[in-house]
Each structure stands twice: as structure tokens, then as C-alpha cells.
Amino acid sequence: MLEIKNLHVSLEEEDKQILKGVDLTVEAGKVHAIMGPNGSGKSTLSYVLSGRDGYEVTDGEALLNGEDLLEMEPEERAAAGVFLAFQYPVEIPGVGNMTFLRTAVNAQRKARGEEEMSAAEFLKVIREKAKALKIDADMLKRPVNVGFSGGEKKRNEILQMAMLEPKMCILDETDSGLDVDAMKLVAEGVNALRDEGRGFLVITHYQRLLDHIKPDVVHIMAGGRIVKTGGPELALEVEQNGYADILAEVA
Amino acid sequence: MANPAVKQDPLAARIEGLTLPDGAGWANDARGAALSRLTAMGLPRKRDEYWKYSDPTTLNAPEAPRAGLFVTDEAMPFSDTDRLKIVFVDGVYDADASDDLTMEGVEIERLSDALGRDIHWARDYYGVLETRGQTPVERPLAALNTAFATDGVVIRATGKAAKPISLIYLHKSETSDAILHHLVKVEEGASVTVLENGPAAARFSKCMEVEVADGGQFHHVRAQGRDHERRASTHMFARLGQESVYKSFTLTVNGILTRNEQVVEIAGDNAVAHIAGAALGDGATGAFHHDDTVFVTHDAVDCESRQVFKKVLRNGAEGVFQGKILVKPHAQKTDGYQLSQSLLLDEDSSFQAKPELEIYADDVQCSHGSTTGAIDEEALFYLRSRGVPEGAATDLLVLAFLAEAIDEIEDESLREDILTRLQGWLDRHRG
Ligand SMILES: Nc1ncnc2c1ncn2[C@@H]1O[C@H](COP(=O)(O)OP(=O)(O)OP(=O)(O)O)[C@@H](O)[C@H]1O
Ligand SMILES: [Mg+2]
Numbered sequence: 001m002l003e004i005k006n007l008h009v010s011l012e013e014e015d016k017q018i019l020k021g022v023d024l025t026v027e028a029g030k031v032h033a034i035m036g037p038n039g040s041g042k043s044t045l046s047y048v049l050s051g052r053d054g055y056e057v058t059d060g061e062a063l064l065n066g067e068d069l070l071e072m073e074p075e076e077r078a079a080a081g082v083f084l085a086f087q088y089p090v091e092i093p094g095v096g097n098m099t100f101l102r103t104a105v106n107a108q109r110k111a112r113g114e115e116e117m118s119a120a121e122f123l124k125v126i127r128e129k130a131k132a133l134k135i136d137a138d139m140l141k142r143p144v145n146v147g148f149s150g151g152e153k154k155r156n157e158i159l160q161m162a163m164l165e166p167k168m169c170i171l172d173e174t175d176s177g178l179d180v181d182a183m184k185l186v187a188e189g190v191n192a193l194r195d196e197g198r199g200f201l202v203i204t205h206y207q208r209l210l211d212h213i214k215p216d217v218v219h220i221m222a223g224g225r226i227v228k229t230g231g232p233e234l235a236l237e238v239e240q241n242g243y244a245d246i247l248a249e250v251a
Numbered sequence: 252m253a254n255p256a257v258k259q260d261p262l263a264a265r266i267e268g269l270t271l272p273d274g275a276g277w278a279n280d281a282r283g284a285a286l287s288r289l290t291a292m293g294l295p296r297k298r299d300e301y302w303k304y305s306d307p308t309t310l311n312a313p314e315a316p317r318a319g320l321f322v323t324d325e326a327m328p329f330s331d332t333d334r335l336k337i338v339f340v341d342g343v344y345d346a347d348a349s350d351d352l353t354m355e356g357v358e359i360e361r362l363s364d365a366l367g368r369d370i371h372w373a374r375d376y377y378g379v380l381e382t383r384g385q386t387p388v389e390r391p392l393a394a395l396n397t398a399f400a401t402d403g404v405v406i407r408a409t410g411k412a413a414k415p416i417s418l419i420y421l422h423k424s425e426t427s428d429a430i431l432h433h434l435v436k437v438e439e440g441a442s443v444t445v446l447e448n449g450p451a452a453a454r455f456s457k458c459m460e461v462e463v464a465d466g467g468q469f470h471h472v473r474a475q476g477r478d479h480e481r482r483a484s485t486h487m488f489a490r491l492g493q494e495s496v497y498k499s500f501t502l503t504v505n506g507i508l509t510r511n512e513q514v515v516e517i518a519g520d521n522a523v524a525h526i527a528g529a530a531l532g533d534g535a536t537g538a539f540h541h542d543d544t545v546f547v548t549h550d551a552v553d554c555e556s557r558q559v560f561k562k563v564l565r566n567g568a569e570g571v572f573q574g575k576i577l578v579k580p581h582a583q584k585t586d587g588y589q590l591s592q593s594l595l596l597d598e599d600s601s602f603q604a605k606p607e608l609e610i611y612a613d614d615v616q617c618s619h620g621s622t623t624g625a626i627d628e629e630a631l632f633y634l635r636s637r638g639v640p641e642g643a644a645t646d647l648l649v650l651a652f653l654a655e656a657i658d659e660i661e662d663e664s665l666r667e668d669i670l671t672r673l674q675g676w677l678d679r680h681r682g
Contacts, residue, residue, distance in 0.1 A: 160637060
């Protein structure tokens with residue numbers, strides 16, 4: 001599904017290298033988790049994959065089902081199936097949540113040559129999915145993320161993911177800011193989407209999320225590289241001992 | 252060019268080809284007085300403080316600069332609205348194209364008919380608000396209009412007007428120089444909606460004086476657009492009685508030079524004045540310069556005024572806002588609000604703003620704000636990351652930016668109409 005090979009990324013503005021050779025493959029149907037100390041480059045990786053400006057890829061590649069992701073515009077990547085649940089979802093005053101989502105769903109469908117969703121059908125589907133995530137009608141009407149609490153913003157990200165049904169879901173610290181119940185809702189939302197044709201890359205600092213969303217593979221990122229890869233037990237190890245041992249071991 | 256060495260007085264040159272239309276004695280007096288005002292003031296000059304950001308040269312020129320005709324098969328704004336249509340072609344009333352002027356709740360006459368009558372209510376109003384609007388800031392082009400206006404309508408609302416009155420300005424001659432003057436009197440408790448649209452002329456001078464008596468309501472929605480080479484100077488002068496309402500919204504797209512002045516005097520307690528505008532300019536399809544110049548005077552207690560002006564500018568388009576709220580000493584409990592914002596879609600475009608508050612009463616609430624900004628890149632990326640193409644994502648952000656101005660249009664179908672125009676413009680002007 002997603003193949004990242006030897007990815008080197010610097011900031012465009014300043015001469016600072018952040019990703020220093022990331023190798024990572026997420027197979028369809030699998031959940032991969034990435035853990036790692038603050039500032040190790042996890043969000044940068046997620047932004048580079050989704051096409052945010054400001055980064056320069058100096059080496060390596062990223063392929064989605066064999067297609068060169070890095071050549072595509074952000075909207076093309078989205079239509080191809082990439083979705084990033086932002087660590088910090090953006091507030092957009094004046095743009096209604098519903099209008100935004102319907103525009104997005106139909107833009108993707110159009111880009112893929114599929115039929116657009118009618119207003120009525122869209123309404124029906126979104127109501128259902130919002131209900132499962134305990135997002136009320138009022139939140140749907142409000143401008144995108146404006147005045148949403150931290151947890152509401154994260155749930156809204158998952159709602160968008162549920163509506164867009166992407167192939168490659170990247171979740172950047174979606175658990176941060178969530179209370180215990182909300183975390184369960186979000187995990188259920190994610191698990192409902194788990195499917196043979198879909199890959200997940202879940203960035204998190206805590207084992208707790210991984211109790212709910214069981215990963216197949218866990219990676220540790222440090223200093224702009226994947227320094228260790230293992231099974232779910234790796235997350236438990238981090239939870240108990242922090243990163244010191246692992247970093248010492250690979251240093 | 253008889254003698255280029257002798258520099259002719261610009262005002263004399265400007266009015267040389269114009270004649271004062273002949274009417275009833277009082278009307279001739281009013282026109283004569285306007286000409287005297289104009290002569291005393293002279294034409295606006297580039298160095299005038301009030302013309303600092305807009306160059307009046309082409310408005311002052313003896314002849315209208317040529318303006319190409321814009322042909323489109325697109326339906327005109329307000330086409331879906333049930334309205335009474337009054338059509339002017341290059342500034343001349345077209346009876347055949349216009350609807351019958353009789354309508355429940357209003358009396359409508361052609362300006363020349365009203366001004367030709369010895370006894371007419373217009374006698375107490377023609378040029379009166381324009382004259383009042385000359386202080387504290389001079390508006391010579393408005394005086395010129397009052398003096399030389401060749402056509403227009405006078406509207407007296409005596410009850411609730413059955414339909415909106417739709418003034419449609421068609422442009423069929425590349426060199427037309429139109430001067431229209433309208434007079435609106437909204438009697439006590441009466442209400443009327445006036446719509447305006449159309450390219451009008453190569454050069455267009457339009458003045459509308461609006462007297463709103465106690466409890467009266469005047470609503471105004473205007474769409475200026477589709478004529479890229481327009482040069483227009485328009486004035487709205489209004490005076491509001493007690494508990495009256497004045498609401499005006501203007502959408503402006505394209506146009507080499509558009510100066511829209513609004514002068515509103517709030518004279519009765521508990522009156523409300525809302526003046527809003529959305530302007531979109533794209534320098535890639537011709538020069539664009541749009542100037543909103545607004546002056547609201549609070550001269551009564553417990554009144555509310557709102558100015559909401561938004562401009563979206565790209566490819567070297569220029570926007571100007573000069574807005575003032577003047578609160579006289581006894582105008583207590585005034586609630587005044589003024590917002591002027593521009594969204595610059597690139598670094599070539601510019602916005603000049605001169606927001607002013609002058610307050611002499613102590614118990615008032617007045618705020619003003621002016622901002623110039625670019626598209627929020629974070630928001631743009633967020634939208635694109637969900638699959639919304641860059642152009643459509645920009646449109647969503649542009650519409651969000653304009654929303655506060657658009658929302659000033661109370662009537663939902665008119666608001667939808669304006670939104671359709673806006674969307675059309677955005678579709679045609681993708682980055
Ligand atoms: N635009 C930028 N300007 C300057 N430094 C940046 C920028 N973007 C990222 N960095 C730096 O790159 C490094 C990696 O940042 P990134 O946000 O990817 O880390 P992270 O692993 O997601 O951290 P966290 O766990 O705290 O979310 C950090 O040192 C950060 O300060
Ligand atoms: Mg991060």
C-alpha cells in the first residue's frame with residue numbers, strides 16, 4: 001500500500017534536515033504504529049506524505065500502490081486515498097463543516113471519475129457516522145473546527161476519515177486531548193474502517209490507544225529515522241521504560 | 252486644440268459640452284445652485300485628501316474614455332426576482348423596455364417629468380441631501396450630477412411597495428457618458444426595495460438621494476459588474492427619520508474605476524443604517540480600481556450604524572476604503588460599527604484604508620477595524636488535504652471571507668442571487 005524508501009527531507013526555509021532516511025512499508029489491511037520522542041520527525045513525515053508546502057525532499061521516494069506520491073498535489077493524494085488526521089486540526093472560520101465535507105467527498109469522487117453524492121444521501125450518511133462519534137448536529141453546522149474543544153476536533157477528524165473512506169489513513173496523535181470515553185469512540189471509528197484494502201499509520205505517544213487499535217507492527221522513530229521495528233510488545237516496552245534503552249541499543 | 256498654449260480651466264472643459272436641462276422654475280434654480288456649488292468647489296483633484304487613493308482624471312475629462320461593450324448571454328442579476336423593471340440605455344430611460352410604472356404602494360415618475368412640474372413634492376428634495384452631504388467633505392462630482400443629470404426616476408413610497416423596483420442600466424454605446432439622478436422618498440411607515448444593476452455607460456455618474464421618514468424602510472441591493480472598462484462615480488445620500496431603516500449592499504466585480512460614495516445622516520432616534528459591500532477585482536482581465544467612500548453621521552439618540560466592506564483582489568487589483576463615523580455631541584447611545592477588510596490573493600494587489608471615528612458624545616459604543624490579509628495557507632492545505640482542489644478551496648475561503656458582508660442582504664432570494672454572481676465570477680477568475 002504505502003512504501004517509503006530512504007526518505008530524506010529538509011525544511012525549505014532553513015537548511016535543516018528533519019527526515020534522514022526513513023524506510024517504511026505499510027501493507028494493505030495492516031495497522032502500523034509509529035512512536036518516538038518529541039521532535040523526532042513523526043509529524044513531518046505525515047505532512048510530507050500528505051503534501052504540505054515548506055519541505056524539500058532531497059532523496060528517496062514515497063509510493064502509494066506504486067504511484068509516486070511526492071509528485072502529486074495534496075488534493076490528488078487525497079483522491080488517490082491518502083488521509084491525514086492532523087495533530088493540530090485547523091480552524092476555518094466561515095466555512096461550514098457540512099459544506100466543507102460535502103465539497104471534499106464530491107471533489108474526490110469527481111477526481112476518481114465516480115458519481116457525486118446527492119445532498120440527501122450525504123446528509124443521511126453523515127448523520128449516521130456523526131452519531132456513532134457522538135458529534136451533534138450543531139457541530140456539523142458550525143464552521144470547521146471553530147470553537148471545537150481539543151477532543152471535538154479529533155473526533156471531527158475521524159468523522160472526515162469515515163466519510164472520505166481513504167485507503168491509507170495516517171493518524172497523527174489522534175489520541176492526544178481525548179478523554180477515556182472519546183478515545184474509545186475514536187478507536188471504534190478507526191476499527192470500523194479496518195479492512196483488507198486499507199492501511200493505517202498511527203502516530204502516538206501512548207500504549208493506551210494501541211490497546212484499542214491493535215497494531216500489527218510498531219516502529220520507533222528517532223532523529224528522523226525508523227530506528228527499530230517490532231510487534232505490539234515494542235509499544236509496551238516503550239510504555240514501561242521510555243526510549244532510553246532503545247536509543248542506547250541502536251546508537 | 253485651438254490654442255494648446257492656453258491651459259483651459261478643467262471644470263470649464265468638463266462642462267463645456269453639457270447643458271442644464273430645462274424644467275420648472277424651482278428645478279432650474281436647484282440645478283443652478285448645484286452648478287454654483289460645483290463652480291465654488293472645482294473638480295476633484297489628485298492632490299485632494301479625499302482623492303488621495305483614487306485618481307479622478309478620467310472622471311473629470313471632458314469626454315468619457317471609450318469603454319468596450321461587454322456581451323454575455325448570462326442572465327442579468329435579479330432576473331428571477333419578481334420586480335418592476337425600469338430600464339436606462341446609456342443613461343436614457345427606455346419606456347418600451349421598462350415595465351409600466353404604476354405599482355401598489357409607490358408612485359414612480361421619470362425625473363424630467365417631476366422636474367418639469369411647477370408643483371411637485373420633489374421640489375423640497377431635489378439636490379437637498381446632496382447639498383447637505385457637501386459638508387464637511389466636498390463632493391464636487393455629486394454637485395455636477397445634480398446640475399446636469401439628464402434622466403432618472405423619482406420614487407415616493409407611500410405604503411409597502413408591492414415589488415422591488417429594479418433599475419437596469421444597459422450599455423450600448425462605447426462612448427456614452429451618462430448622468431442619472433434618482434430621488435427616493437419613503438413616507439412614514441412605508442417601505443421599498445430598490446435594485447440596481449448593469450454596466451450603464453462608458454462613464455457613469457449616478458446620484459441617488461434617499462429620504463426615509465419616521466418608521467420607513469429603504470432596502471438597496473446593487474450589482475455592478477461584467478463591464479471591465481467601466482468608469483463610474485456613484486453617490487447615495489440618505490437621511491433617516493426616527494425608527495427608520497436604511498440597508499444598502501453593493502457587489503462590485505471588475506471595472507477600471509468605480510468610486511461608490513455613501514453619505515448617511517441619521518437624524519431620527521432609534522434609526523438603523525447598514526451599508527455593506529463586497530468587491531472582487533482581477534487585474535488579469537483589465538485594470539481594477541474600486542473605492543468605497545462612506546460617511547455616516549449620527550445626529551440622534553440610540554441609533555445603530557454598520558459598515559461592512561470586503562474586497563478580494565488579485566493580479567494588481569486595487570481597493571480603497573475611506574469610511575467615517577461621526578457622532579455628534581447629543582447622539583448618545585450610538586452603536587457604530589465599521590469593518591473594512593481586504594483579502595489579497597497575491598503580492599501585486601493593494602488595499603488602502605482610511606477608517607475614521609470622530610466622536611463627540613460620551614455614552615457611545617463605536618468600533619472599527621481594518622485588515623489586509625492573504626489566504627490562510629494552513630486552512631488552504633487542510634482543505635486540499637481532504638481532496639478539495641486548490642481553486643475550489645480558495646473559493647471556499649474567499650466566500651467565507653466575504654460572508655459577513657453578504658449576510659447584510661436581508662432578503663434570502665436576493666442574497667442567493669448575489670452569491671450566484673459571486674460564484675460565477677470566482678469560476679471565471681481561477682488563480
Ligand atoms: N516549519 C518548521 N520550522 C522549523 N522547525 C521545524 C519545522 N517543522 C518541523 N521542525 C522541526 O523538525 C523536528 C521534527 O518535528 P515534528 O513535528 O515532525 O516532530 P514530532 O515527531 O511530530 O514531534 P511531537 O511528538 O512533539 O509531535 C522538530 O525539531 C521541529 O522543531
Ligand atoms: Mg508531531
